[in-house]
Amino acid sequence: MPQVLEFKLPDLGEGLTEAEIVRWLVEVGDVVAIDQPVVEVETAKAMVEVPCPYGGVVTARFGDEGTELPVGAPLLTVAVGSPVEASGDGPATESGTEDSGSGNVLVGYGTGAPPVRRRRVRPQGVKAAVAVAAAPEAVVPEPEPVAGPVAVVSPLVRRLARQHDLDLRRLAGSGPDGLILRADVESAIRSAAEAPVAEPAVAPAASASSASSVSGGERVALRGVRGAVADKLSRSRREIPDATCWVDADATELMAARASMNSVAGASKVSVLALLARICTAALARYPELNSTVDQEAREIVRLPQVHLGFAAQTERGLVVPVVRDAHEGTAESIGAEIVRLTEAARTGTLTPAQLTGGTFTLNNYGVFGVDGSTPIINHPEAAMLGVGRIVPKPWVHEGQLAVRQVVQLSLTFDHRVCDGGTAGGFLRYVADCVERPALLLRSL
Incomplete structure (x- = not known):
């Protein structure tokens, strides 16, 4: 019976906390080898190809091209120990053994196993796993809100919430283990802006509602290289x-x-x-x-x-x-x-x-x-x-x-x-x- 393993966006080093999916290099049903690049992402510093530490059949992808994910968020799932691997048509791995992957390693490091030609196959042993996992390809189930520490990885998410006076403890994260993503914060900001105002505010404040009231004009997201440059230049002017x-x-x-x-x-x-x-x-x-x-x-x-x-x-x-x-x-x-x-x-x-x-x-x-x-x-x-x-x-x-x-x-x-x-x-x-x-x-x- 194949084992479905989840591959999360690894720590790309240099203090990077998120990356944007630029291009998927595999599709659901493809056979991948250990350390084969599966997705191209753009960080605040460079474009990098992310290798998967598992060998097997891709059963799901999380995030469309253009989606920004924090480090630790799921990228894809792979079914290992499948019949196609045992037959020699794919990487030979065994569920539960050390050979099932190289581990959640940094980009550019791993076992160095030779890549294999990607194939669109759906072997019998993993057909059910593909059918189940393919459905939520770009949607992660949203858990109920829980008490305790705020589940936020990205400092950008915290800053965005702080800028809009948003209490992160009131949000239920859509990421793994309730991780609060940028999309969760942006959704809450939109909901707050669209909600009817019960009574006038005591004093005006610069918030998301004032920004959203501006009509017309093209909006360009400050993310990736542009966002990194904006953050660094602002910090330079603020601190030096x-x-x-x-x-x-x-x-x-x-x-x-x-x-x-x-x-x-x-x-x-x-x-x-x-x-x-x-x-x-x-x-x-x-x-x-x-x-x-x-x-x-x-x-x-x-x-x-x-x-x-x-x-x-x-x-x-x-x-x-x-x-x-x-x-x-x-x-x-x-x-x-x-x-x-x-x-x-x-x-x-x-x-x-x-x-x-x-x-x-x-x-x-x-x-x-x-x-x-x-x-x-x-x-x-x-x-x-x-x-x-x-x-x-x-x-x-x-x-x-x-x-x-x-x-x-x-x-x-x-x-x-x-x-x-x-x-x-x-x-x-x-x-x-x-x-x-x-x-x-x-x-x-």
Whole structure:
């Protein structure tokens, strides 16, 4: 007799608490192998394929494409120990044994069993299980409300309820073991907004009813990458006392040096961003205060030994910040090659959460959008970000004479807790000096 096992959305790491189903890779009735990817999900950091730790026949899927699920919510059920497996047409598993799956593991880890070709089959041994489990594919039974601790996994769900003055103890969760999902909170908010008002409120308040009364206009959900960016930028503005300084620099010699580097036959091309990244690592070696973070609870500044350089990249999914690890050990050429690799991964949506976290300083080249200047928002929990505008011909006094030079505006936003303006100004001035006289970098090579 086959055993039906439930596979829940695993912890995807990096503090992620939910994911959105982008595309199902299997259907009910398909045979899957241990650790075969069964669904593609989008987290707040990346697109990932989730492998199933069980081998057998898919009997149910929970959630349509576009549905957001918290970690621990059911993804699908698999019937293991079925006749099709014993016959050799599927993964050989035995109900109740260690070989029935690799366990509820993190994405990308498991037993490494070879994948098998997916088949639409309904073997006799699991036909009844499929028939029973297929019906509630996208609907989880709603248990009765119970007393005790509030069954909420996602901090986003708690925040949403708090924003709308909703008592979570009055809700019956539709998730497993009464888990309260975002859909439960949103349903309660809609019900509260549609309910008749018995008497006028004593004082006006910003709540869901006021938001729902706004008519017209397109509503775009703040979730996935867009939601993560919104949360991080809001937290940065809320927690970091930032200040910005800026300077114009003559980049004519930098552009000439780049052209000379790229004239070497057979050598890989060096981008302006790679040169600026190398300048940043040299500047951070001189001003390590800006390669730090603040432990607010301990009231301590933590100066970091490695430079993990983030760079802003605009993609179809939104703004992401891939991280070049140990950039302080690299050259302009090696940093540039890593930027190219990570940029391509960002465009194809294949960046992993680890490639999008752990940065210590961010470089933002908004000049690619044709603008001269900006006041960057610090990428929390970092302490600073360097912004770079477009490099364009402008009138400039060069060696006492008015000339047309390639000019760029550089702006530095920094956490005023980690340093004062003198340190920030010294960092920015050193960056500008290296842009104007790239030979200065030879001192640090």
